Amino acid sequence: MVKLITVVALVLVAMLLLPAAALAQPEVSWFYGDVVVDGEKAPDGTVVSAWIEGNKTAETTTTDGEYVLAVGEPGKTYPGATVTFMVDGSDTGVTRTWVAGEPFETDLTVGEAPIGPGAEIEVDVRWTAGNSTLEDSVLTLYLGEKPADGAAGAAGAAGTAGTAGEPGEDAPGGIALPLVALIIAIIAVGVAVMSMRRKV
Numbered sequence: 001m002v003k004l005i006t007v008v009a010l011v012l013v014a015m016l017l018l019p020a021a022a023l024a025q026p027e028v029s030w031f032y033g034d035v036v037v038d039g040e041k042a043p044d045g046t047v048v049s050a051w052i053e054g055n056k057t058a059e060t061t062t063t064d065g066e067y068v069l070a071v072g073e074p075g076k077t078y079p080g081a082t083v084t085f086m087v088d089g090s091d092t093g094v095t096r097t098w099v100a101g102e103p104f105e106t107d108l109t110v111g112e113a114p115i116g117p118g119a120e121i122e123v124d125v126r127w128t129a130g131n132s133t134l135e136d137s138v139l140t141l142y143l144g145e146k147p148a149d150g151a152a153g154a155a156g157a158a159g160t161a162g163t164a165g166e167p168g169e170d171a172p173g174g175i176a177l178p179l180v181a182l183i184i185a186i187i188a189v190g191v192a193v194m195s196m197r198r199k200v
Contacts, residue, residue: 027072027077027100027101028070028071028072028100028101029070029071029072029078029083029096029098029099029100029101029102029104030068030069030070030071030101030102030103030104031050031067031068031069031071031083031085031096031103031104031106032066032067032068032069032103032104032105032106033066033067033105033106033107033108034065034066034107034108035048035062035065035066035067035087035107035108035109036065036107036108036109036110037087037088037109037110037111038110038111038112038113039111039112039113041064041065042062042065042087043062043065044061044062044063044064045061045062046061046062046087046088047059047060047061047087047088047089048060048061048062048067048069048085048086048087048108049085049086050069050071050083050084050085051083051084051085051086052071052078052081052082052083052084052098053081057071057072057073057078057083058070058071058072067108071083071098072100077100078098079098079099079100080097080098081097081098082095082096082097082098083095083096083097083098085106085108087108087110088110090110090111091110092108092109092110094106094107094108
C-alpha cells in the first residue's frame with residue numbers, strides 16, 4: 001500500500017512539473033540564411049551571433065556556408081526588439097525585428113569581395129581646375145574593359161551632302177587653263193615673227 005501511494009504521488013508531482021517545464025521553455029525568433037565572408041561562402045565553423053540592445057542573446061556556427069539561429073532566453077521575451085547580427089565579431093549591418101516563433105530568412109555578409117578584372121568601383125571625388133569645380137560627384141572606375149551596356153544600335157542614316165566649294169585654280173574654267181593658252185599663243189607669235197624675219 002505504501003508503494004502504491006508513493007507511485008501515485010510521484011505521478012502527481014510529474015504531472016504538476018510538466019506544465020512548469022513547458023512554461024520554462026523560452027520563446028524564440030528563428031533566423032536562417034547564407035553567410036558570405038570576403039565574397040566567398042563562409043567556411044564551416046564561422047561564428048554567427050545575434051544581439052539585442054548590446055547584449056548577445058544567441059550564437060551558432062556555420063555549416064556549408066549557412067546558419068540557423070534561435071534568438072531567445074528562458075524567462076525573457078523581446079517583442080518588437082531590434083536584432084543585430086555579427087559574423088566572427090564583425091558587424092553585418094543587418095537588422096531584424098524579433099517576433100516569437102517566426103522564422104526569417106536573413107543572409108549575412110561581411111568583408112569585401114576581392115577586386116578583379118571587370119570590377120566596378122565607385123569613389124566620391126572633388127576636382128578643381130581653374131575656375132571649374134566638381135563636387136560631391138561619383139566617379140566610376142573599371143578594371144579592365146568597361147562591361148558592355150548592350151548590343152550596339154544600327155548606324156544612323158548618312159547626312160545630306162554639303163554645298164560645293166569654289167573651283168580651284170586647276171579646275172576646268174579656273175585661271176590655270178587660260179594662262180597656259182596665253183603662254184602658248186605668245187610662243188606661237190614669237191615663232192611666226194622669227195620665221196618672217198628669216199625670209200626677209
